[in-house]
Amino acid sequence: MLRAALLSAAGNRGLARFVTKHGRRLGAYRFVAGETLDEFMRVVASTNAAGMRVAAGLLGEDVADRAAAVAVAREYETVLDRFAASRANANVALKLTHLGLAIDRDLASSNVEAVARHAGLSGNFVRIDMEQSAHTDATLAIYRSLRARGQHKTGTVLQAYLYRTAADLESLLDLSPNLRLVKGAYLEPVEIAFPNKRDVDKAYVGLIETSLLRGGFTAIATHDAAVIEHSIEFIRSKRVREGTYEFQMLYGVRPRLQADVARRGHALRLAVPFGSQWYPYFMRRLAERPANVAFFLSSMWRG
Ligand SMILES: Cc1cc2nc3c(=O)[nH]c(=O)nc-3n(C[C@H](O)[C@H](O)[C@H](O)COP(=O)(O)OP(=O)(O)OC[C@H]3O[C@@H](n4cnc5c(N)ncnc54)[C@H](O)[C@@H]3O)c2cc1C
Numbered sequence: 001m002l003r004a005a006l007l008s009a010a011g012n013r014g015l016a017r018f019v020t021k022h023g024r025r026l027g028a029y030r031f032v033a034g035e036t037l038d039e040f041m042r043v044v045a046s047t048n049a050a051g052m053r054v055a056a057g058l059l060g061e062d063v064a065d066r067a068a069a070v071a072v073a074r075e076y077e078t079v080l081d082r083f084a085a086s087r088a089n090a091n092v093a094l095k096l097t098h099l100g101l102a103i104d105r106d107l108a109s110s111n112v113e114a115v116a117r118h119a120g121l122s123g124n125f126v127r128i129d130m131e132q133s134a135h136t137d138a139t140l141a142i143y144r145s146l147r148a149r150g151q152h153k154t155g156t157v158l159q160a161y162l163y164r165t166a167a168d169l170e171s172l173l174d175l176s177p178n179l180r181l182v183k184g185a186y187l188e189p190v191e192i193a194f195p196n197k198r199d200v201d202k203a204y205v206g207l208i209e210t211s212l213l214r215g216g217f218t219a220i221a222t223h224d225a226a227v228i229e230h231s232i233e234f235i236r237s238k239r240v241r242e243g244t245y246e247f248q249m250l251y252g253v254r255p256r257l258q259a260d261v262a263r264r265g266h267a268l269r270l271a272v273p274f275g276s277q278w279y280p281y282f283m284r285r286l287a288e289r290p291a292n293v294a295f296f297l298s299s300m301w302r303g
Pocket of ligand 1: 128129130131157159180182183184185186221222223224225248249250253254270271284285286288289
């Protein structure tokens with residue numbers, strides 16, 4: 001209930017204006033690495049210094065016009081240039097709606113290809129995040145077309161809550177894909193997604209095992225300590241090769257678990273978002289955990 005309310009509150013314009021205006025004070029910076037590239041690069045440096053990799057996410061979703069979508073692609077290229085200049089252990093993860101998917105699929109496709117080509121100049125990598133189910137087909141089609149056009153340092157994401165995902169994974173295996181596996185963050189109807197968390201968790205573990213055994217590169221992106229322990233044991237017992245997997249978590253979420261995974265010598269990448277358009281991202285993080293809402297409300301109360 002609370003999750004659904006928070007996810008739908010993300011669309012409330014009055015609330016969005018209020019939260020955006022007071023974001024820093026309301027605690028958004030626990031999950032967001034600032035609004036500017038310089039603020040973000042400081043977080044990249046400290047994350048790398050703590051032995052963790054970074055996946056940069058420029059915050060924002062649907063854009064209003066073609067020029068805005070192209071501008072987002074150029075911003076990602078600037079981020080990649082900063083990574084190369086500072087030799088950061090960091091790549092980028094982007095959303096196709098941010099690159100114009102809702103306006104024109106070819107626009108999003110050519111934008112992501114331009115970013116991937118740019119990343120290639122410094123040997124870097126680009127991942128396409130997975131958004132609402134309305135975009136799943138387009139996202140997978142664009143990922144396949146990137147690979148078909150020789151952009152091999154690219155990857156995408158599969159969401160365990162969708163019934164279709166086991167079949168999607170199977171159909172991608174020929175590509176030796178680089179996949180981030182997640183449980184799924186959006187509100188989806190029961191016709192297409194498991195309504196019960198237990199079913200999502202079970203499907204998630206199945207995807208992880210299949211991908212570790214038969215995929216290219218597997219990013220296990222979760223804060224679920226039981227799934228992480230299961231994966232570590234699976235990797236050990238099946239002798240999954242180092243360098244073919246990593247763990248991923250979100251900046252600001254379960255920092256003690258992050259430190260523990262890194263301390264035990266497992267590759268860990270933090271998804272670190274930045275930029276002024278952080279409101280929908282922040283609301284999804286609140287929806288994931290009631291304690292975050294308590295934290296948010298107490299920040300409001302403290303003024
Ligand atoms: C690196 C990364 C990239 C992602 N990319 C995508 C994507 O492209 N598309 C997509 O749909 N989803 C994405 N997600 C979100 C994902 O789908 C889940 O919504 C999110 O990770 C929460 O699920 P969980 O696997 O952590 O497990 P859960 O079972 O939800 O949580 C496990 C434990 O972690 C705690 N926890 C979870 N979230 C939080 C939080 N925000 N704050 C504090 N504690 C928390 C829970 O309380 C619980 O104890 C991504 C997640 C990560 C880590």
